[in-house]
Amino acid sequence: MIHAALILELRNLAxxxxxxxxxxxxxxxxxxxxxxxxxxxxxxQEAIATGQAAxxxxxxxxxxxFADGAWGPADRTWIDLxxxxxxxxxxxxxxAREPAPLAGIAFASAESGAVxxxxxxxxxxxxxxxxxxxNPALAVAGGLDLVTVLAxxxxxxxxxxxxxxxxxxxxxxxxxxxxxxxxxxHGWIWARxxxxxxxxxxxxxxxxxxxxxxxxxxxxxTAALAVLVLAYVAVWTALLGAVARVSRTPSQGxxxxxxxxxLLCVLAPSIGVERSAALAADDFALDLTVEARDAGNExxxxxxxxxxxxxxxxxxxxxxxxxxxxxxxxxxxxxxMRIVGMESRMQQRAERGEAHRRLVQLxxxxxxxxxxxxxxxxxxxxxxxxxxxxxxxxxxAVATRxxxxxxxxxxxxxxxxxxxxxxxxxxPASIExxxxxxxxxxxxxAIWALALFAGGSLLARRLQR
Amino acid sequence: MIRVLFLNExxxxxxxxRGLLVLALGAFLAxxxxxxxxxxxxxxxxxxxxxxxxxxxxxxEREGDSPHSRAHYGDYVFRPSGPLANxxxxxxxxxxRVIYTEAHRQNSDVHKPQQExxxxxxxxALEPASVxxxxxxxxxxxxxxxxxxSExxxxxxxxxxxxxxxxxxxxxxKSLALWTLGALLCLVVVGAHLLxxxxxxxxxxxxxxxxxxxxxxxxxxxxxxxxxxMARPGTSAALLxxxxxxxxxxxxxxxAMTASAADPLPxxxxxxxxxxxxxxxxxDGHDPRDERRQExxxxxxxxxxxxxxxxxxxxxxxxxxxxxxxxxxxxWDKHFGELEEHLQRQDRLAGFFTLINPIxxxxxxxxxxxxxxxxxxxxxxxxxENYRRELVRQLNExxxxxxxxxxxxxxxRTTTQDFYTGFDAFRYEPLPLAxxxxxxxxxxxxxxxWLFVATGFLAMTARRFDRRGIL
Numbered sequence: 001m002i003h004a005a006l007i008l009e010l011r012n013l014a015x016x017x018x019x020x021x022x023x024x025x026x027x028x029x030x031x032x033x034x035x036x037x038x039x040x041x042x043x044x045q046e047a048i049a050t051g052q053a054a055x056x057x058x059x060x061x062x063x064x065x066f067a068d069g070a071w072g073p074a075d076r077t078w079i080d081l082x083x084x085x086x087x088x089x090x091x092x093x094x095x096a097r098e099p100a101p102l103a104g105i106a107f108a109s110a111e112s113g114a115v116x117x118x119x120x121x122x123x124x125x126x127x128x129x130x131x132x133x134x135n136p137a138l139a140v141a142g143g144l145d146l147v148t149v150l151a152x153x154x155x156x157x158x159x160x161x162x163x164x165x166x167x168x169x170x171x172x173x174x175x176x177x178x179x180x181x182x183x184x185x186h187g188w189i190w191a192r193x194x195x196x197x198x199x200x201x202x203x204x205x206x207x208x209x210x211x212x213x214x215x216x217x218x219x220x221x222t223a224a225l226a227v228l229v230l231a232y233v234a235v236w237t238a239l240l241g242a243v244a245r246v247s248r249t250p251s252q253g254x255x256x257x258x259x260x261x262x263l264l265c266v267l268a269p270s271i272g273v274e275r276s277a278a279l280a281a282d283d284f285a286l287d288l289t290v291e292a293r294d295a296g297n298e299x300x301x302x303x304x305x306x307x308x309x310x311x312x313x314x315x316x317x318x319x320x321x322x323x324x325x326x327x328x329x330x331x332x333x334x335x336x337m338r339i340v341g342m343e344s345r346m347q348q349r350a351e352r353g354e355a356h357r358r359l360v361q362l363x364x365x366x367x368x369x370x371x372x373x374x375x376x377x378x379x380x381x382x383x384x385x386x387x388x389x390x391x392x393x394x395x396x397a398v399a400t401r402x403x404x405x406x407x408x409x410x411x412x413x414x415x416x417x418x419x420x421x422x423x424x425x426x427x428p429a430s431i432e433x434x435x436x437x438x439x440x441x442x443x444x445x446a447i448w449a450l451a452l453f454a455g456g457s458l459l460a461r462r463l464q465r
Numbered sequence: 466m467i468r469v470l471f472l473n474e475x476x477x478x479x480x481x482x483r484g485l486l487v488l489a490l491g492a493f494l495a496x497x498x499x500x501x502x503x504x505x506x507x508x509x510x511x512x513x514x515x516x517x518x519x520x521x522x523x524x525x526e527r528e529g530d531s532p533h534s535r536a537h538y539g540d541y542v543f544r545p546s547g548p549l550a551n552x553x554x555x556x557x558x559x560x561x562r563v564i565y566t567e568a569h570r571q572n573s574d575v576h577k578p579q580q581e582x583x584x585x586x587x588x589x590a591l592e593p594a595s596v597x598x599x600x601x602x603x604x605x606x607x608x609x610x611x612x613x614x615s616e617x618x619x620x621x622x623x624x625x626x627x628x629x630x631x632x633x634x635x636x637x638x639k640s641l642a643l644w645t646l647g648a649l650l651c652l653v654v655v656g657a658h659l660l661x662x663x664x665x666x667x668x669x670x671x672x673x674x675x676x677x678x679x680x681x682x683x684x685x686x687x688x689x690x691x692x693x694x695m696a697r698p699g700t701s702a703a704l705l706x707x708x709x710x711x712x713x714x715x716x717x718x719x720x721a722m723t724a725s726a727a728d729p730l731p732x733x734x735x736x737x738x739x740x741x742x743x744x745x746x747x748x749d750g751h752d753p754r755d756e757r758r759q760e761x762x763x764x765x766x767x768x769x770x771x772x773x774x775x776x777x778x779x780x781x782x783x784x785x786x787x788x789x790x791x792x793x794x795x796x797w798d799k800h801f802g803e804l805e806e807h808l809q810r811q812d813r814l815a816g817f818f819t820l821i822n823p824i825x826x827x828x829x830x831x832x833x834x835x836x837x838x839x840x841x842x843x844x845x846x847x848x849x850e851n852y853r854r855e856l857v858r859q860l861n862e863x864x865x866x867x868x869x870x871x872x873x874x875x876x877x878r879t880t881t882q883d884f885y886t887g888f889d890a891f892r893y894e895p896l897p898l899a900x901x902x903x904x905x906x907x908x909x910x911x912x913x914x915w916l917f918v919a920t921g922f923l924a925m926t927a928r929r930f931d932r933r934g935i936l
């Protein structure tokens with residue numbers, strides 16, 4: 001029966017200029033946003049390359065001084081590369097956030113974390129900015145990328161192709177004929193829905209293939225994207241099936257499907273956005289700004305025992321470098337307190353962010369569209385989790401830098417070119433996007449599809465009785 | 466006749482369970498959105514004031530600084546909400562809340578606290594403005610897609626025709642009935658706003674109401690016109706829902722993407738590198754071998770008629786710092802001016818899409834009225850920079866002139882703590898409504914055109930049926 005239904009839907013598609021137009025629009029928009037995504041990834045990589053060029057310039061300058069047997073520029077005599085602070089300054093390595101293989105599919109993501117951070121012992125990854133200057137007036141529109149096309153337009157395609165299924169058969173009196181010929185009128189309606197699902201899945205997979213080729217994605221990411229697209233199509237096909245089984249006229253079906261689309265794609269996510277605004281209402285980052293600045297000053301006024309105790313608790317390996325008298329190392333120890341403070345702030349921020357993450361999870365359960373777009377952003381490495389993983393990695397690198405700097409300052413020995421090279425070598429060059437947990441979204445969508453299928457069947461049986 | 470038809474239409478809505486349900490749901494969402502939004506904005510304003518006070522306390526309590534150290538210590542500016550942000554939060558979710566103001570450099574706005582829920586930010590928020598711009602038109606579509614076509618299908622239209630009802634009064638009455646449905650939601654939103662808000666800006670609130678009532682008239686007239694032209698209610702529903710999706714969801718995104726792709730912004734690295742390069746041509750205030758510094762030193766020595774720095778009655782360092790700030794201000798004006806023009810160019814380009822989309826026009830005008838749009842954001846950034854310049858100027862002048870030579874000829878600082886505590890905190894006065902609306906002439910023209918087009922469409926539809934007699 002599915003074969004016959006598929007042929008019928010293909011014929012319907014070929015005969016209806018409106019449906020064909022919608023299909024072409026979805027494919028053309030998808031192709032356009034993929035090309036835009038490709039450019040966005042190129043800009044991302046350019047930002048990394050610019051950072052690396054600046055890094056090489058700084059390293060080359062320092063190496064030039066070493067080669068000349070000097071410790072800094074002749075016209076700035078206070079610069080001395082034997083001192084840890086100047087080695088830290090000249091070893092201006094950049095930590096790059098490498099774009100995930102499918103980064104281009106989610107270029108309109110609201111996540112605007114940094115893609116390169118200049119490493120120094122005082123760098124603050126929590127206040128680092130992204131490589132894009134965004135026009136907020138355009139960003140607020142929500143953006144149009146492949147995630148939007150798949151999340152919002154693919155269901156509309158299913159709605160456009162299947163809007164008359166069930167309602168048309170009942171209104172035109174075709175169902176008794178089907179029942180006589182095959183004995184399974186609901187089977188026919190479901191087969192038509194599946195045929196529409198197959199067409200939508202094919203469209204989604206074509207876009208998946210285009211994205212994979214254009215963005216040079218690996219097989220694993222492409223397969224994950226394909227699975228997510230298929231799961232999402234399954235949800236909307238099941239929804240189409242549920243509506244088609246009960247709608248008496250095409251207009252009833254149109255209104256029901258339209259209402260479902262609005263509820264799942266607009267209303268449910270919008271409640272989440274409003275709730276996240278409420279969660280963020282009192283967050284003016286005092287911890288990252290006023291308190292962080294003043295904590296740095298307070299560290300300089302701490303009692304010596306307390307100061308050394310806190311620093312050595314964070315960096316136990318520094319125990320062997322503690323200078324005598326300890327007052328000689330006070331300033332470096334106070335610098336070390338910056339790391340203690342930064343890590344504590346990061347921890348507090350992570351706890352604060354937990355409420356937002358729980359909200360996103362809840363909204364993902366309530367709307368398969370949110371589950372789908374959230375999973376796609378994760379797959380593209382453009383999720384808050386990816387930004388946070390990068391921040392954490394940079395924070396670790398900053399802490400390592402600080403530890404080396406304190407050790408060198410406390411030991412009081414003049415540093416050499418070898419120390420400089422060791423410092424550069426110990427700095428991470430790039431951080432990969434973390435693996436995304438897209439399977440949970442597939443599971444959510446599978447539950448939605450099954451629930452809709454079962455709900456539709458139950459409702460149809462009840463109405464039949 | 467219009468009055469009778471209008472009342473009849475309302476009776477039909479009240480009798481129809483589905484119509485009532487849609488209306489009740491719309492009113493509930495409007496009320497809930499206004500209440501939650503007002504509560505969120507109130508908390509936000511309290512937190513903003515607390516943050517400003519915390520920064521002020523930190524500034525006042527700090528002791529022992531030289532003016533230049535204080536300039537490096539800097540101050541934080543926390544973005545206030547717009548005057549009508551509880552009706553339309555505009556760009557707040559995508560702009561930073563904090564700007565660090567310090568000597569030598571201009572920092573960007575940072576900290577977007579909704580970043581942790583960034584996956585949700587690609588969708589619209591459920592706030593009063595979006596209820597009126599997205600959900601109210603949808604309520605009208607759902608209530609009105611069959612407003613004429615159902616009457617035609619049931620044969621009632623022919624009966625009305627026989628009774629002497631003319632098409633124009635009929636369509637006007639039906640449009641008015643639909644519009645009052647939307648107007649009711651507007652009144653719920655504005656009424657709740659008046660109820661829940663502590664301070665009400667009457668001019669802005671009235672403008673917000675008029676804007677949305679105008680947009681809803683456009684929507685109501687288009688719905689009645691489309692419904693009259695479609696043979697079946699199903700076709701009318703499909704077409705109107707498609708138009709709603711296009712106008713409310715797809716077109717604004719397409720407009721943003723087109724503007725961004727047609728006139729891309731520079732990368733942050735590129736922008737900062739260009740600014741840094743220009744800045745380096747000036748004094749950096751810390752480099753004693755700088756040629757400009759030497760020139761300035763020569764001028765100052767000449768002005769005071771002395772031979773060396775040691776004889777100067779002022780601190781040369783403060784004058785150098787201020788000269789550098791003046792130069793940096795020129796660099797910032799040049800680069801930020803270009804960037805601002807670029808942002809506005811993109812915004813204007815996106816604004817042309819309002820000519821084909823009245824919902825988009827309403828959205829942009831609504832943000833302008835609420836003081837949460839692009840012009841307000843850029844004005845806030847400019848005012849913050851002005852505050853930074855004034856703060857640093859006063860500190861540099863104190864650094865230069867707040868000194869006296871003591872008996873052994875050394876410069877001693879005369880700055881007292883009162884000098885620091887005498888600084889005023891940053892205060893932002895929102896741009897006046899007239900100025901904000903003046904910058905949205907395309908959108909205002911677009912709304913006027915749409916009012917004319919929608920009413921004209923209704924009249925043309927009526928004339929068509931009058932001529933053909935086939936209501």
